[in-house]
Amino acid sequence: MKAGFVSLIGKPNAGKSTLTNTLVGEKVSIVSWKPQTTRNKILGIMNGEDYQIVIVDTPGVHKAKNALSKYMMKSVEKGQEGSEVIVYVSAMDKKPDDTDREYIAKYAGKKTPLIIVLNKCDEVEREAIVGRINEFKDIQGVDSIIPVSALTGKNVDMLTQRLLELLPEGERYFDEDMYTDKSVRFMVSEIVREKALRNLDKEIPYGIGVAVNKFEYREDGIIEIDADIVCEKQSHKAMVIGKGGAMIKKISTQSRQDIEKLVDTQVFLNLYVRVKEDWRESDFLLNQLGYNIKDLKD
Numbered sequence: 001m002k003a004g005f006v007s008l009i010g011k012p013n014a015g016k017s018t019l020t021n022t023l024v025g026e027k028v029s030i031v032s033w034k035p036q037t038t039r040n041k042i043l044g045i046m047n048g049e050d051y052q053i054v055i056v057d058t059p060g061v062h063k064a065k066n067a068l069s070k071y072m073m074k075s076v077e078k079g080q081e082g083s084e085v086i087v088y089v090s091a092m093d094k095k096p097d098d099t100d101r102e103y104i105a106k107y108a109g110k111k112t113p114l115i116i117v118l119n120k121c122d123e124v125e126r127e128a129i130v131g132r133i134n135e136f137k138d139i140q141g142v143d144s145i146i147p148v149s150a151l152t153g154k155n156v157d158m159l160t161q162r163l164l165e166l167l168p169e170g171e172r173y174f175d176e177d178m179y180t181d182k183s184v185r186f187m188v189s190e191i192v193r194e195k196a197l198r199n200l201d202k203e204i205p206y207g208i209g210v211a212v213n214k215f216e217y218r219e220d221g222i223i224e225i226d227a228d229i230v231c232e233k234q235s236h237k238a239m240v241i242g243k244g245g246a247m248i249k250k251i252s253t254q255s256r257q258d259i260e261k262l263v264d265t266q267v268f269l270n271l272y273v274r275v276k277e278d279w280r281e282s283d284f285l286l287n288q289l290g291y292n293i294k295d296l297k298d
Helices: 016-024 067-080 098-107 126-136 156-166 184-203 234-241 243-263 283-288
Strands: 002-009 042-048 051-057 085-091 114-119 144-147 209-217 223-231 267-275
Touching: 002 016, 016 042, 016 051, 016 114, 016 156, 051 156, 085 098, 085 156, 098 114, 114 126, 114 156, 126 144, 144 156, 184 209, 184 223, 184 234, 184 243, 223 234, 223 243, 234 243, 234 267, 243 267
Parallel strands: 002 051, 002 085, 085 114, 114 144, 223 267
Antiparallel strands: 042 051, 209 223
């Protein structure tokens, strides 16, 4: 059988997380319009009768400005280690720039095959797809260029087939009923963070963290969860809570519905909002919020 690791890299908002979820067939990564929403390496596991593809969804490539940003960029680099294939995801709705060319050049022509995926092909005309392929086709050392729509699934089977052709023969790394290596607590925190980002839209920066403080199975079969939404300013806290508590209630309801699908039982969810200025600069808080920065220290 075929088995191996595939790393997805690319700029923020290229659609890496959506592509991961589409490939795996389960919701593994947080999906939001806001850039840099994926902060950890997340493993999504594709299982077939004769293959297992482990997808490493990494944070978006960007310039590090604080401790969290540095952690995220180290996570990108760590994501490449041990991978059999690297997939660079570029969004069709944005022309390639120096960052794209820099990272493609960094991995092109190396021992590890590089595939360029042109995502969001459902949003442009056929002529635009051909034009974008032509912008990349002369780069030396690229295995293939595949236009896909992670949202609709168009050409994702073509990408899967090419990955299988490139992966070596081997044994499964994970049990075939697993679709991610992350804990349930981590997935809960990501669900809450996603709902907060989606509902707050452009009202608040994406400097939001979620810490799960309690995850307890009660005797009546209900799972009781306490979690903190951490923001940087008092004004942000007011926005998260909303008028009369309307926003935090909405975030809680939507989060609880997704968490119940994840754990397949009833959930009692308590959300609290607390302010911690510069939490993205605090190693202690980053660890508390689930970012395994100890493993990424030099």
